[in-house]
Amino acid sequence: MSTVAEAAVGKLWRLPARRNRVKVERAVKVPMRDGVTLLADHYIPVTDSPMPTILVRCPYGRGFPYSLMSAQLFASRGYHVLFQSTRGTYGSGGTFVPAVSEPADAQDTVAWLREQEWFDGRLATAGGSYLGYTQWALAMDPPPELTAMVVMVGVHDISLAAYQQGPMDLYNALSWSDLLSHQETVSPAVGLIRTFLAERRLAGALKRLPLRGTVDGLGGAGAPWYDDWVDHPDRTDSYWDSFRVTDALHRVEVPTLLIGGWHDYFIQQTLAQYDALRARNVQVAVTIGPWTHLTVDNKIAMPQAISWLDEHAAGRAPVHRAAPVQVFVSGQWQNHQTWPPADMRTETWYLQSDNRLAGSVSTEESSGTGFRYDPENPTPSVGGRVMALSGGAKDNRKLEARDDVVVFTTEPLAEAVEVHGEPVVELHVTSDNANADLFARICDVDPSGRSVNVTDRIVRCTERDTVAGEVRTVRMTLDPTAHRFEPGHRIRLQISGGAFPRFARNLGTGENPGTGTAMKAASHVIQHDATQPSRISLPRRLNRSR
DSSP states (O other), X not given: OOHHHHHHHHHHTTOOOOOSEEEEEEEEEEEOTTSOEEEEEEEEEEOSSOOOEEEEEESSOSXXXXXXXXXXXXXXXXXXXXXXXXXXXXXXXXXXXXTTTHHHHHHHHHHHHHTOTTOOSOEEEEEETHHHHHHHHHTTSOOTTEEEEEEESOOSBHHHHHSSSSSOOHHHHHHHHHHHHHTTTSOHHHHHHHHHTHHHHTHHHHHOSSSTTTGGGGOTTOOTHHHHHHHOOOTTSGGGXXXXXXXXXXXXXXXXXXXXXXXXXXXXXXXXXXXXXXXXXXXXXXXXXXXXXXXXXXXXXXXXXXXXXXXXTSOOOOOOOSOSEEEEETTEEEEESSSSOSSEEEEEEEEEGGGEEESSOOOOSSOEEEEEEOTTSOOBOOSBSOSSTTOBSOBOHHHHTSTTEEEEEOOOOSSOEEEEEOOEEEEEEEXXXXXXXXXXXXXXXXXXXXXXXXXXXXXXXXTTTOOTTSEEEEEEEOOOEEEEEOTTOEEEEEEESOOBTTSOOOOSSOOOTTTOOOOOOEEEEEEBSSSSBOEEEEEEESSOOO
């Protein structure tokens, strides 16, 4: 990338000034213990002084835009950067299988670094998404040289990426597998266009039944792991053991900066990483913006990343950080010492007749609201935590007008309600089909009637854990959020039988979800009377004013 273009990006993202020129040694060969050779580009800061090294391990290629964000900008600010293509990608030997080889390959790469005369013994890691996984993979056995980590919208457990909430995360799993299948057969420009148009391009494939074999019809190099994931819907299956590096969260000791988004696919994992490190008194900071996986604001993320590395890897003067926890709450940034904040209480709202949410339990002896879910005409997904341009906070009014969606709404709020944490929805439900999903979402309804999603959750029910016709209690812990419902706004609970194609449909037959094709509808009644008080519990922050 030209110096002029890099300077323009640095100015746009408000980065600190460049410290040095950069040379690049391309396609450096790094040997692995099994004889495979991985390729890396070495970005070299032109300076007479020793400089720390940032290791970045990436499956998406070493060209633009990854070369800019993951290497050039760091190297021009005083770091060696070893930017490596993971196994089986972009000239690196072996076969790419997500996650499985990353711990060993990371260790072998560090062993090679120790032998390089330019390596001064100071090592850091950085990167986002799968590049976060490669960092946690190294931290399974943290090398003594490791001084700092920066993990952006990162993942440490691939099983949670595939089956985060019960049913398969269909859109995210298929679109990511399709991306990997085609990325080396098209130009970077075409690859970006394919990513932006993925929802429309994959519409037919997402509807396909059975789920198994879907990738085979999409062309490209293939993604054989996809059918394996379809075949293993149980996250406790030993198959998934090699797809998670969760133990790293309990082993690493170095200062770690986490950057996430309230509508990011991996927000649960980002906060699990924060919780695990903080519980062991590891120095950890977390920044969470209003972003999806694809819309992280680099004007915020990149300056923080460079500042963190400057302080903890290079030993340079730190840039003041206002607080360890920085979260975006409905238009404003807040600083906290911990998350959730300490001043919290639980506030409960109860479902009532006439689609109301109220602060007290219904006095009715018998009351319920029904809806029907048909997998042949599945309730669509709107916004939310998907790796697509349509993700995030969206207007839900068109969705809520469907007859397979029911809503319960408060009166306009007299005062603000600020929520930090994980809301809980508890439903007493009767269904005529034991094989059925339930999707719950909290929305913010403004005075104009616009209903915008805040957080949600889906659960998969089967005949193994419920009986058709009997009342069952379904408790759903929604994804973490920080949101302020303003005075005059209303809190809405939305309930349906699915969110397709974000999540794979429950076919309603009890068949294997990977091979089944037959479908059966389900009718539900949400009970909300005096003896069966369905409700939502919100973790509310006390005494909060603008």
